[in-house]
Amino acid sequence: MSEEQQGNPYGNPYGNPYGNPHHNPPSNPYGFVIPPMPSAPPPPPSVPPDGLRALAVALLNLSGLGLGYALVRRWGLMVACWLATGVLLLVALPADPDGAPSGVVVAYLVLLALAAIHGAFAGLRTRLVWPTGSPLAIALGLVLLAVPAGGVVLYDMARDEATEQMLLDRLDQADRLVRAGEDRPFGTAEAGYRKALRVYRDLGADHPDSRAAGKVPDRLKTYYATIGSPYEQKDYCGAIPGLTYLRTVPATVQKRELGTLAEWPDDRLATSLYECGAQGMATDATGWTGLFGDLLTTFPDSAQAAKVAPAVGSAVTKAAKAVRGSDPCKAVERLRALGTQVGDLNGGKADVAEAISRHADRAGRTADSGTYTCGVDQYKDGDFDEAQQTMNKFVADNKRDKRRALARKFAIAAEVASEVPAAGKRLPTLASGGSISVTIKNDSPHPVTVYYTGPVTGSLTLGACGSCTTYSLLEPSLLGFKPCRNTSRNYPQRTIRLPVGTTYFLHKPNAGVGTTPATDTVKLSPGYIYTECAYTTKAFGF
Numbered sequence: 001m002s003e004e005q006q007g008n009p010y011g012n013p014y015g016n017p018y019g020n021p022h023h024n025p026p027s028n029p030y031g032f033v034i035p036p037m038p039s040a041p042p043p044p045p046s047v048p049p050d051g052l053r054a055l056a057v058a059l060l061n062l063s064g065l066g067l068g069y070a071l072v073r074r075w076g077l078m079v080a081c082w083l084a085t086g087v088l089l090l091v092a093l094p095a096d097p098d099g100a101p102s103g104v105v106v107a108y109l110v111l112l113a114l115a116a117i118h119g120a121f122a123g124l125r126t127r128l129v130w131p132t133g134s135p136l137a138i139a140l141g142l143v144l145l146a147v148p149a150g151g152v153v154l155y156d157m158a159r160d161e162a163t164e165q166m167l168l169d170r171l172d173q174a175d176r177l178v179r180a181g182e183d184r185p186f187g188t189a190e191a192g193y194r195k196a197l198r199v200y201r202d203l204g205a206d207h208p209d210s211r212a213a214g215k216v217p218d219r220l221k222t223y224y225a226t227i228g229s230p231y232e233q234k235d236y237c238g239a240i241p242g243l244t245y246l247r248t249v250p251a252t253v254q255k256r257e258l259g260t261l262a263e264w265p266d267d268r269l270a271t272s273l274y275e276c277g278a279q280g281m282a283t284d285a286t287g288w289t290g291l292f293g294d295l296l297t298t299f300p301d302s303a304q305a306a307k308v309a310p311a312v313g314s315a316v317t318k319a320a321k322a323v324r325g326s327d328p329c330k331a332v333e334r335l336r337a338l339g340t341q342v343g344d345l346n347g348g349k350a351d352v353a354e355a356i357s358r359h360a361d362r363a364g365r366t367a368d369s370g371t372y373t374c375g376v377d378q379y380k381d382g383d384f385d386e387a388q389q390t391m392n393k394f395v396a397d398n399k400r401d402k403r404r405a406l407a408r409k410f411a412i413a414a415e416v417a418s419e420v421p422a423a424g425k426r427l428p429t430l431a432s433g434g435s436i437s438v439t440i441k442n443d444s445p446h447p448v449t450v451y452y453t454g455p456v457t458g459s460l461t462l463g464a465c466g467s468c469t470t471y472s473l474l475e476p477s478l479l480g481f482k483p484c485r486n487t488s489r490n491y492p493q494r495t496i497r498l499p500v501g502t503t504y505f506l507h508k509p510n511a512g513v514g515t516t517p518a519t520d521t522v523k524l525s526p527g528y529i530y531t532e533c534a535y536t537t538k539a540f541g542f
Contacts, residue, residue, distance in 0.1 A: 058116040084111050167212035174199035178226050186242040204257045224261050231268045236275035243269040274304040278311050289341045296348030309355035312342050316363045323370035328377050332370040339363035372403050379414055384424055388414035406430055413453040416506045420519050423504035428457040434499030436524045441491040443468050443483040443535040447510040454503035462492040470536045484533035500524055507534040
């Protein structure tokens with residue numbers, strides 16, 4: 001050390017820490033040495049460009065974790081990569097069947113690409129903090145690419161699971177609709193059933209490989225069993241709408257999904273149509289012929305269709321027996337209704353249709369024959385107007401029936417009894433003639449029919465008396481008049497013979513509107529000759 005340098009701790013010829021010959025060091029009154037100020041770090045030495053290093057940084061940035069920026073000491077950009085990845089995870093999770101919004105995914109991929117490109121430029125001339133070898137960094141980047149790749153795979157799995165859960169939720173909603181209809185009539189639950197079926201159908205058609213679709217066959221069995229439950233409860237009439245609907249399901253659901261369910265409703269519906277129709281026929285309810293008709297048309301070869309004709313025949317036989325019972329008129333009405341209703345049945349096999357037609361004819365014939373019994377019953381019950389109409393119908397419809405003559409007698413007696421109820425206490429017979437002569441004359445300008453009943457029942461019609469007039473009860477000169485006593489008049493007349501006893505007469509003028517019949521009750525005794533006179537009177541212009 002030179003002499004000038006002794007006592008100069010700074011090792012420079014100027015003796016100050018700043019290397020400035022014109023700057024004097026501060027005075028040091030204490031005599032200790034002042035250390036020199038540290039100098040600024042030298043700039044990093046220039047690094048030659050390295051393509052492998054740039055590739056390593058780019059690959060590490062593609063992991064989405066910004067690790068490439070960490071190796072080149074770009075901490076702020078690394079944090080930015082973290083934030084972008086966090087936003088993606090926040091938006092995408094939990095996984096949704098529709099996936100993350102496409103805009104967010106595209107934006108994130110663009111940011112990854114920009115981070116990779118920018119990282120490559122940054123790593124081209126910047127030495128890595130660690131590892132020192134670019135190949136090792138590249139290998140690390142390739143390994144870390146498994147993070148986003150694995151994330152995509154896991155996300156797709158989570159998305160598939162979310163889709164499965166969504167489909168299972170749809171299946172559960174459809175199941176609830178089916179359960180809700182269990183205790184309700186099909187008509188009120190039909191909308192829910194149809195909606196549930198659409199869900200089952202769509203699951204099988206649109207998502208055949210899903211867990212929900214795998215459950216559809218069992219759900220369809222429950223679906224059919226629920227809708228068809230009235231049949232199992234023997235509510236055959238209530239089962240028909242649901243079973244009819246189930247037969248339409250194969251038109252909308254693939255048969256491979258239905259399997260044996262496609263034919264499941266057929267036998268049950270045929271049985272329900274028969275049983276409900278038979279119940280309706282037995283109770284004379286409306287609509288039973290339509291049920292039998294549907295059975296014969298839809299299932300003509302079924303065992304149930306073969307039972308229709310015997311059931312109809314049994315109903316006709318039962319009604320025919322009832323004609324001899326306590327209410328023959330009701331039985332006749334039943335027979336007439338059966339004859340008409342059964343005659344309207346169409347469809348089915350030829351032999352069944354022929355048998356049904358025979359039963360319809362038998363019902364009509366039996367009803368015609370039973371009309372007589374009905375009329376007698378009405379007469380006995382005092383329903384004389386009804387009895388008259390019934391017997392007149394029997395006479396008109398049964399021209400070869402041996403009871404026709406007596407039915408005519410009942411009609412005559414009923415007409416008399418409708419005006420004189422006492423006349424109906426005795427049933428008419430076919431008896432005729434007697435020991436007492438009764439002459440019936442007509443002192444009226446109108447034709448008149450005379451009905452009589454008692455020991456003998458009959459009727460006769462007398463023509464109008466051309467010279468006769470109507471008697472006015474308001475004319476004083478006619479007070480105490482005696483009809484049929486004018487010897488100058490030629491009265492239309494007939495003489496009949498009747499037995500002893502009370503005979504009831506009904507004179508019914510054939511003058512049309514405004515006339516009323518007259519009655520006469522005569523107790524015939526032996527030794528007398530009787531004259532019955534018919535005449536017309538008016539009062540106050542009537």
